[in-house]
Amino acid sequence: MHPKNLHNTPYQFKKLIEVHIPLAPFVHTNEFGNSTIDFFNPNAVLELNKALLKLHYNVTNWSIPTNYLCAPIPGRADYIHHIADILNKVNINTPVKGLDIGVGANCIYPILGSQIYNWKMVGSDINEVAVASAKQNVTANTNLVDAIEIRHQKDNANIFAGIIKSNEKFDFTMCNPPFHSSEKEAKKGTQRKLKNLGKQASELKLNFGGMANELWCNGGEALFLKRLIKESVLFKDQVTVFTSLVSKSNNLTKLQKQLTKLKASYFIVPMEQGNKKSRILAWKFND
Known part of the structure; x- marks a missing residue:
């Protein structure tokens, strides 16, 4: 990380339980004598997130609708810290304004960006359900109200258009694109995880949840990112640096x-969390 x-x-489970008692029933001691939770139990992951947000990020009221993505906070925080490094690399100073494409019901990236670095976030x-939930997570915490704005993309043919206003400037954009190309592919991925962990197929569930627009889209990650890059050209005068996670390394070439081809300068930032490897693709258009 x-x-x-x-x-x-x-995780500091003692402190986490002190700030969020509902986490307690999910914490147990493993065979190595360490406190942990069952990360394949969506209820346990949900309560862990609530506790982490309370203890570390001063967010006391946070929730998501049933079956929506319960994003693991440590990995999300990693992306935020790497963006801060990217902003330093391209000589962007405070105040910073960022745009999270695909904010989701959890609103995690804007929350972390505002609370860790005091960024203004959109x-x-x-x-629509995700937008309503994200707005609720903002309005339920007074320290987020002036820092975060949530906008609804009404046209699925667009990514930036309809969101970035005329004459509006952003220092960066970020995106965690849908990974899979279909629900079937998403379930196969989860089955592989369960098999590696020695769990039965009957236990199949996406432990972090996730709806169609959060986990899969037509063409999967590769096609979405091609669209993202193509449209970014139209907003090169309003955004200093564009970024996105790229989960599949074979998509990079x-x-x-x-x-x-679009005459953009780019660089790749590797990310590693435990056994999981990913990377951030960052690009900008020279003046």
Whole structure:
């Protein structure tokens, strides 16, 4: 993880339970004598997130609708810290304004950006339920109200258009694109995880939840990112640096070729959390 990520150390379950008692029933001692939870239990993950947000990020009222993505906070915080490094690399100073494409019902990236770095954040999503939930998470916490704005993308043919206002400037955009190309593919991925953990197929469930627009889309990650890059050209005068997670490394070659063709300068930032490897693709258009 990023050296500034406070989740580099094991979860402080005693302190987490002190600030959020509903987490307590889900905490147990494993065979190594360490406190933990069952990360394949969505209720346990939900209560852990609530506790983490209370203890570390001063967010006391947070929830998501049933079956929506319960994003693991440590990995999300990593992306935020790497963006801060990218902003330093391209000489962006405070105050900072960022746009999260696909904010989701959880609103995690804008929350972390505002609470860790005091950034002003805008989050957009095409799903009305997700937008309503994200707005509720903002309005339920007085420290978020002036820092975060949630906008509804009403046209699924657009990503930035209809969200970025005329003459509006952003220092960066970020995105955690849908990983899979279909629900079937998403379930197969979960089955592989369960098999690796020695669990039965009957236990199949996406432990972090997730609706269609959060986990899969037509063409999967590769097609979505191609669309994102293509549309970014239209907003090159309003955004300093565009970024996105790229989960599948074999998608990079085509994306790099596309950026080169569009005369964008780009760089890749590796990310690693435990056994999971990912990367951030960042690009900008020179003046």
